[in-house]
Amino acid sequence: MRDYGNSSQLYQAGPEHALFAFSVLDAFLNNDDHDEVPGFENVNTALFVTWNMNHRLRGCIGTLEPRMLHKALKDYALTSAVRDSRFSPIRLKDLPHLECKVSLLSCFENAANWEDWQVGKHGIIIEFVDPQLNCVRTATFLPDVPPEQGWDVVQTIDALIRKSGCESRPNAALRNSLQVVRYQVF
Template sequence: MLNEKQQKQLLTIARETIKIWLEKKEKLKLPGIDSLLREKRGIFVTLKKNEQLRGCIGMILPEQPLAESVVNMAIESATADPRFPAVSLEELKEIKIEISVLTVPKRVEDYQEIELGRDGVIVKRGFRQGVFLPQVATETRWGREEFLGNLCAHKAGLPEDAYQEKTTELYTFQAQVFS
């Protein structure tokens, strides 16, 4: 778990990264960072403007050190989320940044094991895959079946009830979320 100082450091890194990228198309040079921020972790960077989603990109698996992942995913969230135009420099002051630091996903055999609000979920079948962060269930107030149905249909491009089929893999993870 990250402490408050580490959380603030990552949020500052994310905001400064976006600012420098929008101004100069350069990546932030990371200062000396806490050893915990050098651990490899999966993360998502979510951008909101007036409480509305403005960008959200992440990496589920721990492929890069945490601080480096924040730099890369902050740029991606601000400029490469295909659902939104790129964030402008003028708009940045209105953007709220939320970071989700993920645990390693674990396979679940029965969708009833999924605890809404605690678990993020990955649904996977063949080449199709979708993910919802744990906070999606809370924000949408969906029940388990509605949550999983939307994940299958709208994120993975699968039939709404695919989560019930044996050929579909389900994984859960938890996240430390801060903004």
């Protein structure tokens, strides 16, 4: 499995990160240049940007690879808003109804097995060889996804297997073949 690092630096997203994402999206939707300099530190971190409208997911894309925050947040604010293939692009009229959450990912570590993580505390990345197609599959959920869905550890792992594109039915053998990396969002 790829090494995601073991960042000892803990970064916490605050309202200023979400406000910056909103300003980037607003400028884009209004065909304006966005030249605002963020008022937060330009750290090297993995991140995800999540957009919700009326408390329902409207877009969520990020990167597990650490990137410089100023540019990465600008890029992923737009990518998650207008290029998440699960949704139609966010429009200008949607802005008043949107909520934004920025997640800065830290503390990546290999789990001992597929059960070695806690719902609500850890985000997880799975990697495995698809038993039907013999190709490598990966998928991730941020820490807040399982509790929002009411999932336990097994349900979360099975949902990740399906999210990866694997068409095999999740079972004990498939779960035991998983490599799992856990991480946290502060």
